[in-house]
Amino acid sequence: MLIFFYMRDDHLFAPLNTHDVEEFVRDIKKQFDDGYTAGMVCGSLGGRHISDVVHSHGEAEWDKLEAEARRWFVCQTSQAMFDPILIGA
Numbered sequence: 001m002l003i004f005f006y007m008r009d010d011h012l013f014a015p016l017n018t019h020d021v022e023e024f025v026r027d028i029k030k031q032f033d034d035g036y037t038a039g040m041v042c043g044s045l046g047g048r049h050i051s052d053v054v055h056s057h058g059e060a061e062w063d064k065l066e067a068e069a070r071r072w073f074v075c076q077t078s079q080a081m082f083d084p085i086l087i088g089a
Helices: 021-033 059-080
Strands: 002-007 013-016 040-045
Touching: 002 021, 002 059, 013 021, 021 059, 040 059
Parallel strands: none
Antiparallel strands: 002 013, 002 040
């Protein structure tokens, strides 16, 4: 199972959409709009932590975070399609 989170400034985890990149970005933007602008996009795949993460460093960084998060989403969802644990190989 593929799970994405936004780890907020207070170190609580908010779940993010894993099926649609636009919903994924909206979920992150909601965290930003709620004031959590110094967080981290992270996830797990098949119960294993994904070591690649995307850091956020404040409101002025939204455009950069959005672009990096979109690339991260595509990379992680693409890799998940070929994960031997997830496909039962």
